[in-house]
Amino acid sequence: MIKQAIIPLAGLGTRLLPLTSVFAKELLPINGKPGIEYIIEECIDAGINEIIFIISDKKIMIKNYFYNDKFYKNIIKKKKDPRIINEYKKILKYKKMIKFVFQNKPLGTGDAVIKAKRFIKDKYFLMLLPDDLIVKKNCSKAMISVHNKFKGSVMASMKVNKKTVSRWGIYNISKKINKDNFLIKGVVEKPNPNQAPSNNAVIGRYILPRTIFKKLTNQKPGKGGEIHITDAIQSLINDNEIFIGHNFLGKYLDCGTMNGYIKSSLEIAKL
Numbered sequence: 106m107i108k109q110a111i112i113p114l115a116g117l118g119t120r121l122l123p124l125t126s127v128f129a130k131e132l133l134p135i136n137g138k139p140g141i142e143y144i145i146e147e148c149i150d151a152g153i154n155e156i157i158f159i160i161s162d163k164k165i166m167i168k169n170y171f172y173n174d175k176f177y178k179n180i181i182k183k184k185k186d187p188r189i190i191n192e193y194k195k196i197l198k199y200k201k202m203i204k205f206v207f208q209n210k211p212l213g214t215g216d217a218v219i220k221a222k223r224f225i226k227d228k229y230f231l232m233l234l235p236d237d238l239i240v241k242k243n244c245s246k247a248m249i250s251v252h253n254k255f256k257g258s259v260m261a262s263m264k265v266n267k268k269t270v271s272r273w274g275i276y277n278i279s280k281k282i283n284k285d286n287f288l289i290k291g292v293v294e295k296p297n298p299n300q301a302p303s304n305n306a307v308i309g310r311y312i313l314p315r316t317i318f319k320k321l322t323n324q325k326p327g328k329g330g331e332i333h334i335t336d337a338i339q340s341l342i343n344d345n346e347i348f349i350g351h352n353f354l355g356k357y358l359d360c361g362t363m364n365g366y367i368k369s370s371l372e373i374a375k376l
């Protein structure tokens with residue numbers, strides 16, 4: 106059973122500057138609610154009962170958002186506003202599930218994941234990248250079903266226009282399992298359109314084995330001097346760990362770029 110999720114939140118968010126110069130991008134509102142709350146709701150609905158947030162000292166406001174009890178209690182005492190009471194109850198529910206760990210130097214997603222090592226109890230865990238919102242259908246829930254059926258690791262995949270493959274991590278497919286799932290041979294980072302092994306792109310939802318921590322601990326920095334999660338995944342695939350690509354059914358919203366962030370509010374307002 107997959108019951109734990111980890112969410113790396115320690116990145117700098119440079120693509121959303123100036124919004125992120127003093128503010129954590131995951132708390133930016135998307136249609137009136139911080140983006141991170143959509144991700145937490147996806148986890149809860151998928152049956153997750155513990156979430157590990159990897160933050161940094163610079164993004165301590167993310168922890169403060171869930172630990173502002175004194176403030177809420179004072180306001181509620183004075184105003185007795187049912188809306189605020191409900192919001193506070195929701196924050197308390199989230200807070201109970203979340204553990205915080207710190208990655209104070211953004212050395213890459215793989216390095217962020219290592220920080221959660223001591224909390225992961227089961228053989229597999231879920232990882233979500235909070236810039237990638239998936240609405241309409243719960244992608245994590247669907248991936249957990251795939252994992253329960255095939256017993257391996259699972260990664261989210263979306264078919265993209267062949268001309269745009271150079272913007273994405275692209276799957277090298279070993280073989281098709283059924284309409285929505287395929288076995289992965291590897292991932293190619295941002296290939297030229299004429300060299301891309303497919304047009305299935307990597308999206309930020311992963312079911313990973315606990316053995317990835319060992320890989321990451323011994324891993325040398327890759328592209329751009331960062332420790333990448335994809336390098337550890339490739340190494341696990343080379344060791345015969347089963348990785349399945351899952352073409353999810355929900356709608357993908359990229360909240361990590363300014364254009365995508367603006368569009369995401371408009372899309373969610375339409376739901």
Ligand code: UTP
Nearest residue numbers: 113114115116117118119120211212213214217
């Ligand atoms: P990205 O590289 O896509 O986002 O990391 P970023 O670094 O936050 O933003 P840009 O690229 O400068 O605009 C994907 C996810 O991994 C986290 C980020 O917070 C984001 O959620 N991350 C990235 C870490 O937690 N630590 C890192 O060292 C790098």
